[in-house]
Amino acid sequence: MSVKFIHDNFLLENIYAEELYHDYSKDQPIIDYHNHLPPQEIFEDKVYNNLTRVWINGDHYKWRAMRTLGIDESYITGKASDKEKFLHWAKTVPYTMRNPLYHWSHLELARHFDIYDLLNESSAEKIYEETKEKLNTIDYSCQNLLRKMNVEVVCTTEDPVDDLKYHKQIKNNNLNFKVNTAFRPDRAILISAEGFNEYIDELGKIVNITINSYQDLCEALKERIQFFNDNGCCLCDHGLDQIYFEEFRENEVKSIFKKKRNNDCLSDVEALKFQSAILLFLAEAYHEFGWVQQFHLGALRNNNARMLRILGPDTGWDSISDYPQAKSLSEFLNFLDSKDKLTKTIIYNLNPADNEVMATMIGNFNDGSVKGKVQFGSGWWFLDQKEGMTKQMNALSNMGLISCFIGMLTDSRSFLSFPRHEYFRRVLCNLLGDEIKRGELPKEEMEWIGKIVSDISYNNAKEYFNFK
Known part of the structure; x- marks a missing residue:
């Protein structure tokens, strides 16, 4: 009888990998702490x-x-x-x-x-x-698809102007899994993007003020952070090309924002100064509320202008970019740390050439106050495949502690994507099982290695996020 392509030991190449997966990882619940699932469909149980x-x-x-x-x-x-x-x-x-x-x-x-x-x-x-x-x-139904995959937490991603009505209704339904949200304020940061002023007007209506000044903007965003926090939010997410850190003075930022509100053109440097200021303001607010901040860095978006006009964004025309990451990221984290306002932070890179940069950068700001306070996030988008995940875990292992790693997420818009957690877990177990087989890890410590696998699969994320 032939073996099915997908079988019990798929991707597991030896008995050690099989033991690690089946005994320590397979049955762990899923905490999917970043995705783009529509909460309305979860509430309506579509x-x-x-x-x-x-x-x-x-x-x-x-x-x-x-x-x-x-x-x-x-x-x-x-x-x-x-x-x-x-x-x-x-x-x-x-x-x-x-x-x-x-x-x-x-x-x-x-x-x-x-x-x-x-x-x-x-x-x-x-x-x-x-x-x-x-x-x-x-x-x-979508709720039962989640139950079938043993999902414990689903964390969707919402804009500050979202009213979170479906999250509120889901919470009242007492489901046997949690649905949380992540605050995604990129549209309030990217001042040169098309539609920025229209978005600021929309944000103003939500908080019932006219946003004419930079201070108004900060107050509006702080109010929305409070609103999200009151509704169980404990993390944010940013999808940026790179972390912004340009020297600025407060009066400069006020003038730049006013200039934009008057529909005047901004220079690249002016945009960078504003983006740096508002990002630091937000990061300090996240620390105040005890949130986890996430930064997805390195995508070059909307490369095909013709197809963007026809189909719009997020339709398959993005790629990996080669933005410089190290210096501005270091300055950003250092600025916050120097004020003791660096909250738990996850950094994801899309360019595999930056793996070692990220793996070493997190060590600069893990200060012993929290286990794995600054994380090198799992391989995402173009890197959430076997080789990409392996390279990310190897870089983290070589230059940090993979034992503190919070593991996988789907970053998906599909309710069928949760087997990607299984895929990740199999890759992880095979990586460690292969090193046991080669004598690079002691088979006598199988129980301890199994604990590390369980922690990466589930326990570390559960402790790190402490979802409400």
Whole structure:
């Protein structure tokens, strides 16, 4: 009898890796502390009609692969039927071998639907109909999809202007898992971005003031931080090209903001000064509230101007960039630390060339006050695959303490993406199991190594975030 592609010891290459995964990691709950799931769909316990709606729509990883294969946009984001879109994705899957999509896709079919057939043109019709039948039952509602994956905490990401009404309603429903939020104020920081003034007007309406001055802006953001905090929020997130740290004077920042509100053009240096000032203001506020701050750094977004005009942002036209990171990041963290206002911090990089920069930078500000206070976040976006995760963990191990690592997150918009935690855990266990086999770690300390695996899989994140 042939072994299925997705089997109990998938990615586990020896008995030590198998023991670590099955005994210490597999059954740990999931704390997914950063994703982009829609809280409305969680509250409404949405039932999806078919795989396209829950699995392909909104997934720019899949879209990029389909475009590369030469599939017309009508079958990706266009007006083709859901079934036609799925059939074209199924046609694409065999061509994704050695891309993480191949592993993720088959793991997700196995874990959510108990389907172990390989997805391709021949199997597509059968898999589409079988999953459609299952998805149209309450057992596959989005809440039950989360329960099936043993999810303990889901942390979505919301803008400061969000009213959090769905989070409030979810909280009143007493679900057996927690749904939290992360504060994402990037639109109030990126002063040169299109629509900045319109956004500031919207923020002003939410807090019932007219934001004419920099002080008004700070007060409005502080009020929204308080609002989020009152509704259980304990962390924030920023998606920036790099950390901003340009020397500024307070009067300069006030003038720059006023200039922007008058619709005057800003120089690059003026924008950097404003962005540096507001980011430091926010970071000090996060410390005051005891939040965890997250920084996702290094993406070069919206590279294809033509397709951005046609489809809008977040549709698959972003890439890794090579922004300089070390100096400004060091100055930013040092400024906060010198005032004793550096809160727990997670730094994610998108450029693997910066792995060692990040792994050494966090050690400069781990001051003994909190276990793993400053974290080198898991491989994300283009790096949340086997090689990317391995490189991140190797850099962290070589230059820090992987035993304090808070592990994986999905950073996803799909309710089917939670097997990525399993994928990460298997990669982690295989990495350590291989070193036990080679004699680089002592097999006599299997229980201790297993504890480290359990901590990275679950315990460290639970202690670090202490979700309300």
